[in-house]
Every structure is written in structure tokens, then in C-alpha cells.
């Protein structure tokens with residue numbers, strides 16, 4: 711069952727069409743990964759979905775509601791959370807205060823601490839003193855406090871060790887298993903495919919693959935060709 715549906719979406723930057731006709735479906739309780747080489751347009755598409763930038767054309771539905779004309783905060787209130795690339799914590803505030811500050815809508819901090827017990831141990835520490843991985847957990851945790859139906863995550867792995875990325879990936883899988891729809895943009899393709907139900911690959915602004923995550927994981931040469939934009943499936 712699709713909870714987020716992107717239909718023929720076009721997104722421009724500085725008047726140039728960066729995303730051209732993207733169609734993506736994210737199901738409740740599933741991890742959907744969006745892969746592609748640097749500059750393919752993944753971040754631009756996520757920003758168009760969350761409303762950080764307007765889309766030029768196309769339709770975006772969250773559940774049965776059309777949201778593409780709503781402001782970003784209204785999309786967030788409707789149940790769409792976006793963990794943006796390079797999003798950071800409030801370094802001088804404690805972990806607890808970072809969470810409280812994001813708690814406007816009555817989210818449950820205990821649920822975040824259950825997903826990321828590492829944060830419980832650091833609850834009084836200034837967030838700036840947390841490790842890179844813990845800070846990313848806090849960023850994801852803050853997004854969860856809005857009780858999203860869908861979580862968009864853009865490159866949570868930037869600058870983190872592979873073992874930490876694996877830990878974060880497991881948490882996203884757990885989150886999806888609890889019923890959230892997750893759309894994950896990730897450079898570590900095999901790690902992302904390892905937790906994915908469904909996968910898309912973008913090349914030069916267009917979707918060149920939509921299918922099973924496991925099928926792509928099993929076919930490294932296909933993945934490589936898709937990244938290079940040499941093929942389309």
C-alpha cells in the first residue's frame with residue numbers, strides 16, 4: 711500500500727530542469743532506497759517532495775491527500791519528515807533539550823530513546839560532544855518526534871564510519887517495520903539495498919530503475935551500469 715506517491719515530478723533549479731518526470735512509490739512499513747551518482751538529482755527530488763523547493767510539474771500524494779501545493783511546514787504537519795543532508799544538532803543544548811525542542815506536536819521522547827538507546831546514555835551531555843553517529847541519531851530522532859507517516863532521509867552516512875552507518879541503517883529498518891514509510895537516499899549502495907524492500911536509481915535527472923532492492927543487490931554489474939547512466943530498466 712503506497713503511503714507516498716510521486717507522479718511525473720519535475721523540479722528545476724535556477725530555471726534548469728534537474729529532476730525530469732520522476733515517479734516513485736513509498737509503501738507503509740517499507741524501506742525504499744533512491745540511488746544514483748553524484749549530481750543525479752536525488753537531493754533535489756527529496757527537497758521537491760518535502761517542499762523545501764517548489765516542484766515545476768507533477769503530483770505528490772501523502773495517503774489520499776494531494777500535498778504538492780502545500781508549504782513545507784504543512785507537509786510536515788501532514789506527516790512528512792525530512793532529514794536533510796548535513797542537518798546538525800543544537801550543539802550547546804543537551805541531548806534531552808534537543809529532543810524537547812522538537813517536541814511541539816506531542817511526540818514521544820521515550821520511543822526515540824528506545825530506538826536509539828545510545829542517546830539515553832548521553833541524555834544530559836551537550837549535543838556537540840556526542841559522536842558523529844550519535845548526533846545523526848539525534849537528528850533522526852528529532853524528525854521522529856513529529857510522528858511522521860513518511861521519513862525522507864538524505865545521506866545520513868556522510869562522514870561516518872561504515873559500522874556506524876550500519877547501526878543507523880538497522881534503526882531505519884526497525885522504524886519501517888513499525889509502520890513508517892522510509893525513503894532513503896544513500897551513497898553506500900549495498901548497505902542501503904541490504905535493508906531495502908524497493909529501489910530506484912536516478913541518472914542525470916531521470917529514473918532509470920524501479921524494482922526490487924534484492925534484485926539490484928544481486929546484480930552488481932547492472933547497478934554499476936545504472937549509476938553510469940548506460941542502461942535503463
Ligand SMILES: Nc1ncnc2c1ncn2[C@@H]1O[C@H](COP(=O)(O)OP(=O)(O)OP(=O)(O)O)[C@@H](O)[C@H]1O
Pocket residue numbers: 723724726728746747748749750751752753754755
Ligand atoms: N542551486 C542550484 N542551481 C543550479 N543547479 C544546481 C543547484 N543545486 C544543485 N544543482 C545541480 O543539480 C544537480 C543535481 O544535484 P543534487 O544535489 O540534487 O544531486 P544528488 O543526486 O543529490 O547528488 P549528491 O549525491 O552529490 O548530493 C547537480 O548537477 C547540481 O550541480
